[in-house]
Amino acid sequence: xxxxxxxxxxxxxxxxxxxxxxxxxxxxxxxxxxxxxxxxxxxxxxxxxxxxxxxxxxxxxxxxxxxxxxxxxxxxxxxxxxxxxxxxxxxxxxxxxxxxxxxxxxxxxxxxxxxxxxxxxxxxxxxxxxxxxxxxxxxxxxxxxxxxxxxxxxxxxxxxxxxxxxxxxxxxxxxxxxxxxxxxxxxxxxxxxxxxxxxxxxxxxxxxxxxxxxxxxxxxxxxxxxxxxxxxxxxxxxxxxxxxxxxxxxxxxxxxxxxxxxxxxxxxxxxxxxxxxxxxxxxxxxxxxxxxxxxxxxxxxxxxxxxxxxxxxxxxxxxxxxxxxxxxxxxxxxxxxxxxxxxx
Numbered sequence: 001x002x003x004x005x006x007x008x009x010x011x012x013x014x015x016x017x018x019x020x021x022x023x024x025x026x027x028x029x030x031x032x033x034x035x036x037x038x039x040x041x042x043x044x045x046x047x048x049x050x051x052x053x054x055x056x057x058x059x060x061x062x063x064x065x066x067x068x069x070x071x072x073x074x075x076x077x078x079x080x081x082x083x084x085x086x087x088x089x090x091x092x093x094x095x096x097x098x099x100x101x102x103x104x105x106x107x108x109x110x111x112x113x114x115x116x117x118x119x120x121x122x123x124x125x126x127x128x129x130x131x132x133x134x135x136x137x138x139x140x141x142x143x144x145x146x147x148x149x150x151x152x153x154x155x156x157x158x159x160x161x162x163x164x165x166x167x168x169x170x171x172x173x174x175x176x177x178x179x180x181x182x183x184x185x186x187x188x189x190x191x192x193x194x195x196x197x198x199x200x201x202x203x204x205x206x207x208x209x210x211x212x213x214x215x216x217x218x219x220x221x222x223x224x225x226x227x228x229x230x231x232x233x234x235x236x237x238x239x240x241x242x243x244x245x246x247x248x249x250x251x252x253x254x255x256x257x258x259x260x261x262x263x264x265x266x267x268x269x270x271x272x273x274x275x276x277x278x279x280x281x282x283x284x285x286x287x288x289x290x291x292x293x294x295x296x297x298x299x300x301x302x303x304x305x306x307x308x309x310x311x312x313x314x315x316x317x318x319x320x321x322x323x324x325x326x327x328x329x330x331x332x333x334x335x336x337x338x339x340x341x342x343x344x
Contacts, residue, residue, distance in 0.1 A: 001025050001089075003058055006039065007073055009088065010081040015064050016071035023057050023071055028085045031056070039085060041078040094134060103135075112149065130167060142178065148204065160216065162199035166226065169202055172210040177202065181215040181222075181238025181256060194218060196238060203227075209234065209250070225262065243280060271302075285310070 004021040007014050014020050026037040031047055034040040034056035041060035042048070051059075051068065058071040060078040075081040094116065099105055102119035109123045112131035117123065121139040129135070130149035139153050142160040147153070148167035157171050160178030171177065183194035198217025202208070202224045209232035214222060217239045224230070225244035235253045242248070243262035251269045254260070258272050261280030272278070272290040279296040289302030300310035316323075 003039075003071060003073065006058075006085065010060075010073070010075055010084055012060070012073045012075040012081065014071060014073055020058075020071040025057060028082065028089050029056070031059070039073070041082040043079045043082075096132070118155075124161070145178075154210075162216070164199065164201045164221075166202060166204035166206065168205050170207040172208060172212075172232070174210045175208050175212040175214075177208070177212075177214045178216045179213055181218055183218055183238060183256075198222070198238070200224075203244075206230070212236070215240075215256075231268075237274070249286070283307075 001024070002021070003014055003023040003025055006025055024037065025039050029035065029038040029040055031040045031042065031050045031054055034054055036055050036057055038056045039058045039060065040054065040056040054070070056070055058073055059068070060075055060081050061072050062074065062076070062078060064072055064074065096114035097116040099111065099115070099117045100119040103117045103121045103123070105111065105117060105123040106125045106127065108125040109127040109129070111129050112133065114132045115129055116134045118135060118137040120137045121135050123129070123141050124143040124145070126144045127141050128146045130147055130151065132150040133147055133153070134151070135141070135153045136155040138156045140158045141147070142163070144161050145159050145163040147159070147165040148169065150167055151165060151169045153159070153171050154173045156174050158176045159165065163178040178200045180196040183196060184191040185194060196216050196218050198219045198221055200214055200216050200222045203226035205227045206224050206229070208230045211232055212230055212234045214224065214236045215238040216222060220239060222236065222239055223241045225242055225246065227245040228242055228248070230248045231250040233251045234248050236242070237254055237256040239257040240254050240260070242260045243264065245262060246260060246264040248266050249268045252266045254272045255274035257275045259277045261278060261282065263281050264278055265283045267284060267286035267288065269287045270284050270290065276290055277293045278290070279294060281296045282294055283298045284290065284304065285300035285307060287302065288300055288304045290304045294304070298307040299305065300307045301313065305313070
């Protein structure tokens with residue numbers, strides 16, 4: 001593919017020798033592994049150290065870099081342009097395959113145009129599948145579930161009854177959406193199950209990693225806002241609401257009825273208790289424990305605290321053995337002074 005065509009694709013401007021427009025680009029690669037014929041990208045100044053040894057034919061940059069031998073393609077966001085080119089070079093458009101004869105699809109299901117349903121999937125009564133959606137093998141879709149257009153539901157996913165999936169949603173293998181919320185009432189020595197009769201709503205452009213559990217609501221809906229991305233091994237309990245364009249990193253656990261705003265980032269292994277409200281724009285560091293409402297800010301630690309305070313606390317924590325030793329020494333000196341002050 002000619003560099004001038006790539007520039008048109010990513011809305012960029014070619015800089016370099018006059019013949020740069022005609023460069024033939026055959027691949028896309030990271031800056032440390034790119035070879036002749038590849039296009040790579042520079043997203044941060046810290047990666048400049050790789051430039052002297054890089055033999056790529058072209059590099060995506062925000063601003064021209066003086067003294068660089070390779071062609072440069074200026075774009076507003078090099079990493080985004082790189083992502084677009086990866087999709088263009090390496091991801092082939094899926095051709096609709098229709099419904100496999102080895103899939104079980106209810107006569108009462110509504111299947112849109114250009115849908116692919118692979119073998120051994122099970123589609124229950126009153127399910128609706130939108131145009132262009134792909135359902136891979138061994139997927140279970142429960143009664144009254146709705147899936148929008150251009151979704152990708154990977155193998156071994158379970159979408160239980162009354163789940164609503166928007167358009168362009170990706171669900172990776174092994175995830176379960178609509179499992180029962182963990183709700184019980186203790187009486188006379190036993191835990192009595194509270195029926196979970198609500199649903200789950202996953203809005204447009206959400207991506208859900210592998211082995212994620214999103215519980216159905218007790219009543220009402222558990223809701224995942226448009227554009228939110230959820231990493232692997234995340235647990236989202238009943239009646240949780242997550243806003244738009246949030247990032248939920250691996251092994252996060254969110255307890256029931258928690259409200260999370262828009263553009264919130266939860267680092268890996270964050271734990272959040274039930275009925276907590278987290279304001280939009282908040283960032284919470286990995287392995288933090290949240291036990292109360294949080295206003296917009298950056299937090300870390302368990303229990304969670306403002307990130308700057310946590311950094312100071314960590315600095316003190318690292319010195320605790322030394323401080324403990326000094327305290328013991330001071331205690332001994334005080335005792336010695338007290339002995340000296342006592343009358344003979």
